[in-house]
Amino acid sequence: MRGTTVITGADGYLGRRLAAALLTDGDDDLVLAVRAADGAELAAKQQRLDQLLGPQARDRTRVVAADLSRDDALADVDPRAVTRIVHAAAVTRFNVERDLARRVNVNGTARLRAFATRCENLQRLAMLSTLYAAGRRHGDVLEERFDDVGFVNHYEWSKWAAEEEVLDAAGDLPVSVLRLPTLIADDDSGQVTQYNAFHNTLKLFYYGLLSLLPGDGTTPLSLATAAFTTSAVTRLLDPAIASGIYHICPDPADTATLEELIDISFTVFERDPGFQRRGLMRPLPCDQDSFEDLLSAADLLRGGPINQSLSSVSPFAHQLYLPKTFRNDALRAAWPGYAAPDPIALAETTCIRLIETKWGRRTQETP
Numbered sequence: 001m002r003g004t005t006v007i008t009g010a011d012g013y014l015g016r017r018l019a020a021a022l023l024t025d026g027d028d029d030l031v032l033a034v035r036a037a038d039g040a041e042l043a044a045k046q047q048r049l050d051q052l053l054g055p056q057a058r059d060r061t062r063v064v065a066a067d068l069s070r071d072d073a074l075a076d077v078d079p080r081a082v083t084r085i086v087h088a089a090a091v092t093r094f095n096v097e098r099d100l101a102r103r104v105n106v107n108g109t110a111r112l113r114a115f116a117t118r119c120e121n122l123q124r125l126a127m128l129s130t131l132y133a134a135g136r137r138h139g140d141v142l143e144e145r146f147d148d149v150g151f152v153n154h155y156e157w158s159k160w161a162a163e164e165e166v167l168d169a170a171g172d173l174p175v176s177v178l179r180l181p182t183l184i185a186d187d188d189s190g191q192v193t194q195y196n197a198f199h200n201t202l203k204l205f206y207y208g209l210l211s212l213l214p215g216d217g218t219t220p221l222s223l224a225t226a227a228f229t230t231s232a233v234t235r236l237l238d239p240a241i242a243s244g245i246y247h248i249c250p251d252p253a254d255t256a257t258l259e260e261l262i263d264i265s266f267t268v269f270e271r272d273p274g275f276q277r278r279g280l281m282r283p284l285p286c287d288q289d290s291f292e293d294l295l296s297a298a299d300l301l302r303g304g305p306i307n308q309s310l311s312s313v314s315p316f317a318h319q320l321y322l323p324k325t326f327r328n329d330a331l332r333a334a335w336p337g338y339a340a341p342d343p344i345a346l347a348e349t350t351c352i353r354l355i356e357t358k359w360g361r362r363t364q365e366t367p
């Protein structure tokens with residue numbers, strides 16, 4: 001019998017790629033759960049997913065409204081039909097307010113878990129989390145349940161708390177927590193359709209709006225592409241693979257440091273005539289206190305472009321002072337021969353595309 005996979009956040013950056021991959025590589029029917037305030041928003045999201053997934057998807061997909069901050073989320077889905085759930089929905093801004101993060105990321109996950117307990121044929125509940133659910137710990141980080149050691153922003157805290165919601169049910173449900181690294185490009189071409197703190201920080205450097213480099217240069221930064229992540233998640237959804245906690249990231253030995261990533265980024269920038277004309281120096285590393293001073297000064301420029309840009313960088317910058325090595329032994333055991341993107345080559349192609357598109361201002365195709 002054909003299974004049914006529910007994807008929450010199915011119109012998000014990863015959700016829509018996972019839907020496309022499961023349509024191509026599997027034969028499950030898909031329930032694409034999206035946040036929609038009303039019928040008009042649901043219809044618009046349905047139309048967009050139709051365009052992205054193609055007309056052949058219509059036979060195997062159903063788009064449903066499911067706002068996970070509401071108690072009636074997933075009321076339209078028959079739990080008996082559901083065999084797998086991929087939980088990709090979340091508010092993903094690093095500067096998300098604590099209350100919103102609690103309502104959607106934590107309580108929304110608790111609602112999904114409650115729904116999962118009613119799915120009598122469930123073979124996998126996979127929650128997409130982040131490596132930074134590790135919070136303020138440093139050193140080796142294993143694929144295991146984390147204690148609360150404090151967090152640098154509410155997003156991290158909420159993903160940790162959401163993990164706790166599903167892991168509490170691991171004795172009764174086939175639960176996997178898939179912790180993802182920072183995705184900096186769609187694929188090895190370096191094309192970017194989702195911008196985050198990585199891109200925003202480089203933009204500040206490129207335009208000369210930031211001359212200090214926050215962080216300890218030796219901090220490893222785990223980076224990957226949406227294509228790599230999608231392959232890993234679809235593989236780990238296979239019920240034949242053990243449920244559990246997985247770090248979907250490159251091997252520790254293949255992870256670049258902050259220093260190496262800045263070096264390759266400026267090597268690319270310095271080849272660009274526009275950057276050359278500005279005659280900018282490479283940024284000076286700064287300690288955490290100096291960076292805090294910069295943030296306080298920028299706060300006084302409320303509303304200005306520097307403050308706006310810094311506000312997307314600052315909620316994450318503190319992590320750059322907490323070097324961590326993410327172990328991925330469980331992933332490697334489950335996926336022998338897997339190949340994560342080379343971080344330096346990926347950073348290089350991504351920087352080239354960022355300059356070409358002026359950080360998305362010159363439009364490119366959005367998958």
Ligand SMILES: NC(=O)c1ccc[n+]([C@@H]2O[C@H](COP(=O)([O-])OP(=O)(O)OC[C@H]3O[C@@H](n4cnc5c(N)ncnc54)[C@H](OP(=O)(O)O)[C@@H]3O)[C@@H](O)[C@H]2O)c1
Nearest residue numbers: 009011012013014035067068069089090092128130180183
């Ligand atoms: N992309 C990364 O670099 C990365 C790294 C680490 C972990 N992750 C994790 O991977 C997952 C997917 O990330 P993504 O990059 O695809 O994020 P995304 O593009 O921001 O998508 C998030 C999805 O969640 C939906 N959502 C937000 N609030 C909701 C609510 N109240 N009820 C139901 N759905 C809601 C969004 O819908 P609206 O747009 O309509 O609000 C959107 O479809 C997330 O759990 C994220 O924490 C991503």
